[in-house]
Amino acid sequence: MTASFSHQPRTPSSSGPPPECPAHSHFGRVDDLAWLLGPEALKDPLAWYENLRAKHGPVAPVRLDGDLPAWLVLGYREILEVSGTTTRFSRDSRIWRPFREGRVPPDFPLLPMMAWQPVCLFLDGEERSRLRLAVTESLDRYHRRGIRRHVMRFTRELVAKFAERGEADLADEFAEHLPMLVLTKILGMPDEYGPRLVKASRDMVAGTETSVASNEYIVETLKRHVRRKRGSPGHDITSWLIEHRSGLTDEEVWNHLRVILIAANETTVNLLKSTLRVVLTDPRCHASLAGGQMVLPDVVEQVLWTEPPLMTVPGRWAAVDTELGGQKIEAGDMLLLSLAAGNQDPAIRPDPSAPLFGNRSHLAFNSGPQECPGQNIGRAIADTGIDALLALLPDATLNIPESELTWKSGWMTRHLTRLPVTFTPPEAELLEDDEAEDRAAAPEGAGAGARPSPWGAGDAAAGPVPPRPSAAPVPHARKPWWDTLRTWLRR
Ligand code: HEM
Numbered sequence: 339m340t341a342s343f344s345h346q347p348r349t350p351s352s353s354g355p356p357p358e359c360p361a362h363s364h365f366g367r368v369d370d371l372a373w374l375l376g377p378e379a380l381k382d383p384l385a386w387y388e389n390l391r392a393k394h395g396p397v398a399p400v401r402l403d404g405d406l407p408a409w410l411v412l413g414y415r416e417i418l419e420v421s422g423t424t425t426r427f428s429r430d431s432r433i434w435r436p437f438r439e440g441r442v443p444p445d446f447p448l449l450p451m452m453a454w455q456p457v458c459l460f461l462d463g464e465e466r467s468r469l470r471l472a473v474t475e476s477l478d479r480y481h482r483r484g485i486r487r488h489v490m491r492f493t494r495e496l497v498a499k500f501a502e503r504g505e506a507d508l509a510d511e512f513a514e515h516l517p518m519l520v521l522t523k524i525l526g527m528p529d530e531y532g533p534r535l536v537k538a539s540r541d542m543v544a545g546t547e548t549s550v551a552s553n554e555y556i557v558e559t560l561k562r563h564v565r566r567k568r569g570s571p572g573h574d575i576t577s578w579l580i581e582h583r584s585g586l587t588d589e590e591v592w593n594h595l596r597v598i599l600i601a602a603n604e605t606t607v608n609l610l611k612s613t614l615r616v617v618l619t620d621p622r623c624h625a626s627l628a629g630g631q632m633v634l635p636d637v638v639e640q641v642l643w644t645e646p647p648l649m650t651v652p653g654r655w656a657a658v659d660t661e662l663g664g665q666k667i668e669a670g671d672m673l674l675l676s677l678a679a680g681n682q683d684p685a686i687r688p689d690p691s692a693p694l695f696g697n698r699s700h701l702a703f704n705s706g707p708q709e710c711p712g713q714n715i716g717r718a719i720a721d722t723g724i725d726a727l728l729a730l731l732p733d734a735t736l737n738i739p740e741s742e743l744t745w746k747s748g749w750m751t752r753h754l755t756r757l758p759v760t761f762t763p764p765e766a767e768l769l770e771d772d773e774a775e776d777r778a779a780a781p782e783g784a785g786a787g788a789r790p791s792p793w794g795a796g797d798a799a800a801g802p803v804p805p806r807p808s809a810a811p812v813p814h815a816r817k818p819w820w821d822t823l824r825t826w827l828r829r
Contacts, residue, residue: 538555
C-alpha cells in the first residue's frame, strides 16, 4: 500500500504546503496520483487497473479532473463491502468534501453523474426504499408484458434500412439505436424521441464539454413527457411510476426516468456491441452456438464478466472515517467502484483463463441494495436483439481483421467504435412481416416464458448463481439459434 495516509496533525513548514492544502491530502500528493481520465487510463483501462492494483492493492487513490482526489475500488470483495454497507458508504454525494468546500467547478465533467438529485441513486434509508420500490415494481411490470415484441420490431426496422447493401456497421447502424428505441417505447414516448435521446445520453455519460448541455436537454424532454402522461396515461413505465402507491411527485417521476434512461441505454448498447463482437470473432463461441452447446445468454453472461458495460460506478461517499482494503478512508471521501477490475480480481479469479460458463456471480450489475433493477430488461434486449439480427443475417461476417477493431473509453464505460460486416441480403418477406412481432409477443402480463424462447435463460431470475465446476458443454444439444428463431418467425 503506498497511499501515504496520516490522521496526525501536519505541521506547516516554510517549504511545505499548509496542512489544509488540497494538493497534499491523505490521498498522497495529488500530482502523483494516477489520473482517471488520463491517456493511459483511457487507452487500456484493464491494464491500467492492474498497474494500480499492483501498486496500491484493492483500493487505489486516483485523481479526477480539477485535481480532485478519490478512491478507486478494484477488489471484488471490497466492492461488495462498499455496496453492502450503507452505514459506512453513503449514496449521498452532498457529503463529498469538495462539494462542501465549494471546490467543484460548475463545468466539472463528472458533475451530471455526481451532483446530488432527489433520486434513489443518491439516497439511503427509508426515502430510498420508497423510490426504489416504485422503480423496481414499474420495471418488473413491463418486463412481464413482453419487451421482446419491441426488440424484434425495431431490429427488423433497423436491418431494413441497410439490408439491401449487403454490408453495414452493426455498431453504428444497429447497437447504438436498438436500446433507446425499445426504452422510449417502454417509457411510453413517441418514437421520434429516440434518436436525439441516444445522442444526448451518450454525450452526457462520456463527460465531454457538452455533457452539461446534453443533460439539460434530457431533463427538458422528460419534464414535457411526464406532463403529457399525467393527462393521458397508458401501459408504460412512466404511467406506472406516476400511479405507484409510493406517491411520486412529477419531479420524482422525471428524475427517475432520467436515471432509467441513462442507466439503461449506454450499458445495453455496450453489451450488444461486445456480445456481437464475441459472436462474430470468436470461432469457439461461434462453433458452440452453431452446434447448440451454448445459447446467446451464455455468451452475454461471459461478456458481463470480461467486458462489463459499466466499467466504473459513480460513486459512494464515506459517511464515517473507516478502513477499506488496507487504506484509511476519511468521512467525505469519494469512492468509485471499478466493476471491470473487480471482475478480474486475482483474489477471486486466480486463473483468468478458467472458463466462466454458467457463472453469474460477476459484478456487472453490482450487488446489494443498489443492484441493477433493470438487468433482465438489458439482458432481454441484448439476447433477443442479437438472436433476431442473426436470424435475418445468418451469414454476417466481420469484414475487417479483428485486430483493426477500436474502442472508445470514458471513465465509466468503454465501447467498440465500429463493427463492419458483410452479409447476404435477407429475403424481403422477413423484413416486411408485420405480424411477426404480435405472434412473438407474450400475452399481456403472462411473462417472458409464455412461448418457447430462442434465448432460453435470458429471462431467468436475477442474481448470481453458484459457479459450475467445469466448462463442460450442456449435455443436450440445442438447435442453432437462427434455425429456432427463423422457424418461430415464420409460424
Ligand atoms: C445490460 C445492461 C446493464 C448494466 C450492465 C447495468 C448495470 C447497472 C449497475 C452496475 C447498477 C448499479 C449502480 C450502483 O451500484 O450505483 C445499475 C443501476 C441501475 N440500473 Fe442498470 N444496468 C443495465 C441495464 C439497465 C436497464 C435496461 C435498466 C432499466 C430499464 C436499468 C436501470 C437501472 C436503475 C434504475 C439503476 C439504479 C438503481 C438504484 O440506485 O437503486 N439498468 N445498473
